[in-house]
Amino acid sequence: MIHALTLILACQLAGEALARLFGWPVPGPVLGMALLFALMLASVRVAELVTPTGTGILRHLSLLFVPAGVGVVGHLQQLGTNGLGLALALIVSTVLALGTGAGAFVLVARLTGDKGSEDV
């Protein structure tokens, strides 16, 4: 477990360093994710090493949102003033994104002769 945690933190650290070094807009942990994925593809041993610990962290992913979510106490006024605009933007854009995303998948699957989900 300690090795897996070390590797995950090392990937994050490398990601943060790369993002700073090249001035990329991508958050360091996202680069860390790409790095870990590349390492897992390169070596099955790495994949087996990080999977139990990493899956453990992801199992309680929702908990990790709580401290940031409590920050809403400082934004109640802003939410009140802009509530309608924010609510409309969230609802309409989520419905549109769901529709276009699934639609694009089905369309391209059909164009490329993919036989549908039963085959997978």
Add this chain to the structure above:
Amino acid sequence: MFEFAEIWSYLAASPLIWLTATLIAYVIGDALAQAAGRAPLANPVLIAVILLAVLLWLTQTSYATYFEGAQFVHFLLGPATVALAIPLWQQRHAVRRAFLPICAALLAGSVTAVLSALVIGHALGLSPQLLATLAPKSTTAPVALGISQSLGGSPTLTAVLVILTGMIGAIVVTPLMNTLRIRDWRARGLAVGVAAHGIGTARAFQVNPQAGAFAGIGMALNAMLTAFLAPWALGLFM
């Protein structure tokens, strides 16, 4: 009563009390969500946030004091983002087989999620700072916070918008897909992962295992794509 006040002033100064309170609030939220049959509206994060917000208000505690304890939980968002490589790796064969449809759905869903939110927000007169806060709302929270911060938005407000987006996606996905007559579980899953991140993914797993796996892929890939897309899209409205 004097003794209680003394103990309270000691505890209130240490990070332990708010770290423990965060975990207790989450455990309560999770238990209530389970009791409600995992109904989309009974979101454990939402319940925990409300409980803690009320507690902070009752004890007259500032968010800065609270965060001194809660930062230990908050810190794990970074490693959790890195760990998203794991579901992506586990599904690598399915990803390779449906590579082109996945790319198309990811691009269409991600661009629509960011651009349509900005168009609507801009039209309704939201400030540039609020638009930056809104732009990454379909991305999984750890990444959304990072994007919001680097764009000059408010990460804490982004966290709330991300959670709301997840709940909206989880509620509307099944009726919407049935109306559109989209029956491919991969398409349904991927779309909800892109549009509604982890909360949408959890919902997809409840409906169909393959939809759940593809939702996880959509969430992970969208996290990377939005990091590049959001700064560009926001630039169009500045």
